[in-house]
Amino acid sequence: MKNEIFKGIATALVTPMNLDGTIDYEAYGRIIDWQIDSGIAALVACGTTGESATMTEDEHKEVIRFTVERAAGRVPVVAGTGSNCTAKAVAMTKFACSVGADACLLVTPYYNKATQAGLIAHYTAIADASTKPLILYNVPSRTGCNLLPATCAALASHPMVAAVKEASGNISQIVSLAAQAPELTIYSGNDDQIVPILAMGGSGCISVLSNVLPRETSEVCRRFFQGDVAGAAELQCKLLPLVNLLFCEVNPIPANAALAAMGFGEGGVRLPLTQMEEGHREALLAEMKKWGCLA
Numbered sequence: 001m002k003n004e005i006f007k008g009i010a011t012a013l014v015t016p017m018n019l020d021g022t023i024d025y026e027a028y029g030r031i032i033d034w035q036i037d038s039g040i041a042a043l044v045a046c047g048t049t050g051e052s053a054t055m056t057e058d059e060h061k062e063v064i065r066f067t068v069e070r071a072a073g074r075v076p077v078v079a080g081t082g083s084n085c086t087a088k089a090v091a092m093t094k095f096a097c098s099v100g101a102d103a104c105l106l107v108t109p110y111y112n113k114a115t116q117a118g119l120i121a122h123y124t125a126i127a128d129a130s131t132k133p134l135i136l137y138n139v140p141s142r143t144g145c146n147l148l149p150a151t152c153a154a155l156a157s158h159p160m161v162a163a164v165k166e167a168s169g170n171i172s173q174i175v176s177l178a179a180q181a182p183e184l185t186i187y188s189g190n191d192d193q194i195v196p197i198l199a200m201g202g203s204g205c206i207s208v209l210s211n212v213l214p215r216e217t218s219e220v221c222r223r224f225f226q227g228d229v230a231g232a233a234e235l236q237c238k239l240l241p242l243v244n245l246l247f248c249e250v251n252p253i254p255a256n257a258a259l260a261a262m263g264f265g266e267g268g269v270r271l272p273l274t275q276m277e278e279g280h281r282e283a284l285l286a287e288m289k290k291w292g293c294l295a
Contacts, residue, residue, distance in 0.1 A: 002162045004185050005103045005133055006076050007203050008041035008221045011210040012049040014255050015063060016265030023059060025066060027265035031211075032070045038214035041204065041221075043071060047080035047105055048142065049208055049252045054270040061095055068100045078206075082107035082137060086122050090129045097131045105135045105165065105206070110143035116151045123155050133162035135206075139189060140168055149177040156181045165189045165206050166197065175200055191217070191243045195236045198224045208251055209243055212258045212293060242291065245284045249276055257281050262293055 013035075016027040035043060045067035046052040046060055055063070064079045071077050079096035081104045083089040093104045106126060108114070114122060127134055136155065138147035146168065155161045164181075166174050167189025178186060178200045188197040188205040197205070198221065210217035216239065224232035246254045253269060257276040260267025269275065276284070288294055 002133070002183055002185065004203050005078065005135065005163060006042035007225075009204055009210050009214070009218045010042035010044050010076075010078060010187070010206045011035050011040050011214060012044045012047045012206050012208055013067070014211050014252050014259055015046070015050040015052075015055075016256070016259060017051075017268035017270065019266045019268045021268055021270050023063065024265040024268075027259075028063075028066065029070050031259065031264050032067065035210070035214050036071065036074045039218050040075060040210060040214045041218065042076040042078055042102075043067060044078045044080060044105055044206055045101075047078075047137075047206070048107060048139070049211075049255065050080060051252065051270055051273070052080050054273075057092075060092065061099075064096050064101060065099045076102035078103045078105050078135065080105045080107070081126075082109075084109035084112050086125050089122075089126050093126050093130050093134075101132060103133045103135055103162070104130060105137050107137040107139065108143050108145040108147050110145065113143070113145040116148055119145070119147060119151050120154055123161065124158060127155075127158045127160040130160045132160070134160050135163040135165050135187065136161065137165040137189065138168050139165075149173060149180040152177055152184060153181040156184050163187060163203075169193070171196055178202075191246075192236075192240060194220050195224060195229070195233050198232070199229070208246055208255055209239065211255050212246070212262070212288065213239070213242070213291060216291070242284075242287045245280070245287050248280050248284070254280070254284055258284060258288060258293070261285055261288065 079101035081092040140146040163185035191209040
């Protein structure tokens, strides 16, 4: 295994926005500080949860820069620099490296997708341009593109390719990934599969849930790493109702609503995302209240 970028939970940060769609940097700064104070292992800026797909290039760069500066070395910062355009991904990765990001997260190309040979060429071009380690991100439900274990194994020989965020939901595929590319760190991309992926040698999770419950989500990993597998599994199951509500509408609509209810901004999202349906929001807030999230 290559050196771990982090071990435990990294929060896939929501980018808080005002209702007019502008970025609320005041709220974002408070979120970053609270996450670090809550013991999170790393922060992911401008991932898909951060609505990077609807940011301008300047906004994307500024959010990465702001996150690095606000974190100030307290935890690693992973910058989401993926694109379905290889040239754009290369340029954004170079920028993130230049402003001090500790690693980059690269989602598989979406819509145009790619063959597995195309994925190897895409990621190799980015890795050749990067001075920081890369985390490949497989989320076929959102991209229509499945990054296969054999492809990850082929990419693992590149010194800049360090890890895979696996959100396929396919445990059999993840087992195959662990078998075929043992030198790569594996992070869960699904909050309902943290313990199963840790059991296969995973090093943690890039989490949406930890936007709302950073301490409790981190505790799942802490218990597991200390040998309390049963305790980790118990907490994983206890968290499941909140996880399900955070994904009852397309991510990050519920996470934005949750953070707004906690006092972090207005909960704005950018079209084509819309405000959370009221019935879903009421159910989410009721579950959050059980966890003491709400004032």
